[in-house]
Amino acid sequence: MSAQEAALGRLWDLTLLLADDSERGLAEHGLTRSRAQVVWQLRQHGPVTQQALSTALGVTARNITGLVDGLVATGFVTREPHPTDRRATLVTFTPQGEARVAAMEASQKAFAETLFAEIPDAELAAFTSTLDHLRTRLRALAAPNQG
Amino acid sequence: MSAQEAALGRLWDLTLLLADDSERGLAEHGLTRSRAQVVWQLRQHGPVTQQALSTALGVTARNITGLVDGLVATGFVTREPHPTDRRATLVTFTPQGEARVAAMEASQKAFAETLFAEIPDAELAAFTSTLDHLRTRLRALAAPNQG
DNA sequence: TATTGTTATACTCTATAACTATA
DNA sequence: TATAGTTATAGAGTATAACAATA
Numbered sequence: 001m002s003a004q005e006a007a008l009g010r011l012w013d014l015t016l017l018l019a020d021d022s023e024r025g026l027a028e029h030g031l032t033r034s035r036a037q038v039v040w041q042l043r044q045h046g047p048v049t050q051q052a053l054s055t056a057l058g059v060t061a062r063n064i065t066g067l068v069d070g071l072v073a074t075g076f077v078t079r080e081p082h083p084t085d086r087r088a089t090l091v092t093f094t095p096q097g098e099a100r101v102a103a104m105e106a107s108q109k110a111f112a113e114t115l116f117a118e119i120p121d122a123e124l125a126a127f128t129s130t131l132d133h134l135r136t137r138l139r140a141l142a143a144p145n146q147g
Numbered sequence: 148m149s150a151q152e153a154a155l156g157r158l159w160d161l162t163l164l165l166a167d168d169s170e171r172g173l174a175e176h177g178l179t180r181s182r183a184q185v186v187w188q189l190r191q192h193g194p195v196t197q198q199a200l201s202t203a204l205g206v207t208a209r210n211i212t213g214l215v216d217g218l219v220a221t222g223f224v225t226r227e228p229h230p231t232d233r234r235a236t237l238v239t240f241t242p243q244g245e246a247r248v249a250a251m252e253a254s255q256k257a258f259a260e261t262l263f264a265e266i267p268d269a270e271l272a273a274f275t276s277t278l279d280h281l282r283t284r285l286r287a288l289a290a291p292n293q294g
Numbered sequence: 295t296a297t298t299g300t301t302a303t304a305c306t307c308t309a310t311a312a313c314t315a316t317a
Numbered sequence: 318t319a320t321a322g323t324t325a326t327a328g329a330g331t332a333t334a335a336c337a338a339t340a
Contacts, residue, residue: 003271008259010278015162017285034330051298061299063331070329087298087339112155115284119277124150127277130270131157137262138164181307198321208322210308217306234316234321 025111029104030074038067038091039076039101047090049082076100172258176251177221185214185238186223186248194237196229223247 026036034057041048041056048056050064057064068091071077076097082088093101116124173183181204188195188203195203197211204211215238218224223244229235240248263271 002256002260003268003275004259004263005256007263007271007275007278008255010275010282011161011165014158014278014282014285015165017282017289018158018162021285021289032329049298054298059330060332062301062333065300066330082298085298085340089299108155109149109152112151113149114288115281116151116154118284119280121150123273123277124154126270126273128150128154128157130266130274131154131161133266134262135157135161135164137265138161138168141261142164142168179306196321201321206307207309209310209324212323213307229321232317232321234314236322 025104025107029100031076031104032070035067035071035076038064038071039097042077042091042093043101043105047080047092049088049090051088053091071097172251172254176247178223178251179217182214182218182223185211185218186244189224189238189240190248190252194227194239196235196237198235200238218244 023033026033031039037057038053041053045052050061050068053064053068054061068077068079071091072079075094077091077093079089080092082090119127170180173180178186184204185200188200192199197208197215200211200215201208215224215226218238219226222241224238224240226236227239229237266274
């Protein structure tokens with residue numbers, strides 16, 4: 001097995017562990033991964049239309065209807081009327097929803113610091129740099145016909 | 148934002164890109180991620196019972212029934228009688244299934260080499276080493292009460 | 295006419311619980 | 318009595334297609 005194959009295997013393994021861990025954390029706070037993506041958009045951009053969510057997440061409008069239904073049922077968000085377009089709704093945090101998400105982000109921050117606690121600064125910088133390189137490389141490989 | 152938070156964010160981002168890419172590759176070959184995990188077990192261990200798959204994948208027996216149903220319907224595997232236990236079935240590759248999976252693994256290998264092509268040996272070694280450290284660390288954090 | 299969101303329908307992955315056949 | 322696998326039922330995420338209300 002090449003060093004490249006070994007590295008990709010290790011990366012996959014770490015990915016699976018992180019995904020499991022994060023899934024568990026989200027579930028404890030009453031979120032699924034897909035609903036968390038919606039919440040993250042709200043955190044970044046404030047109230048948004050479902051159309052905007054559909055584009056941002058790369059899923060169908062129908063799918064967004066379902067995700068928002070779930071977030072409404074669990075008290076994270078409400079659907080508010082759009083001020084100028086009566087077709088659209090603005091998906092908006094409830095105060096409680098925003099507080100719950102802020103708490104989760106604090107946990108996430110603490111987790112990052114614990115996970116990398118024993119990694120020296122120089123090693124962490126090198127690691128991050130390699131990750132950046134791979135991200136760029138993968139984006140280029142995944143979209144070869146975009147020009 | 149701390150360097151630790153930044154690193155975790157980069158790692159997440161790369162993870163999402165890799166997951167998307169791999170999902171697309173699997174779909175082209177007629178597999179889903181979950182079915183691929185079953186296939187991977189067969190690759191590693193040869194014919195296995197559904198019970199063994201249930202344990203290995205950490206999902207319910209009912210779930211395995213569904214995944215194997217899908218793999219049978221798409222021609223990857225068959226259910227063969229267990230030689231000594233008439234309750235059990237042995238999930239077994241079809242010749243065609245094994246050939247298709249071997250082709251996918253070759254693609255995966257080529258992908259690894261392309262992805263890491265521009266990374267110098269020393270950087271790759273350091274990267275893999277950090278990944279290893281994080282894997283160990285995460286396993287320890289995720290299972291703190293296992294003794 | 296085009297867009298926003300919903301209802302209708304279907305497939306995949308996941309779970310629990312009840313059940314059959316076998317051990 | 319315990320185990321291997323299935324049927325029954327349910328919920329989440331995803332998709333297409335048809336539709337209503339509005340732009």
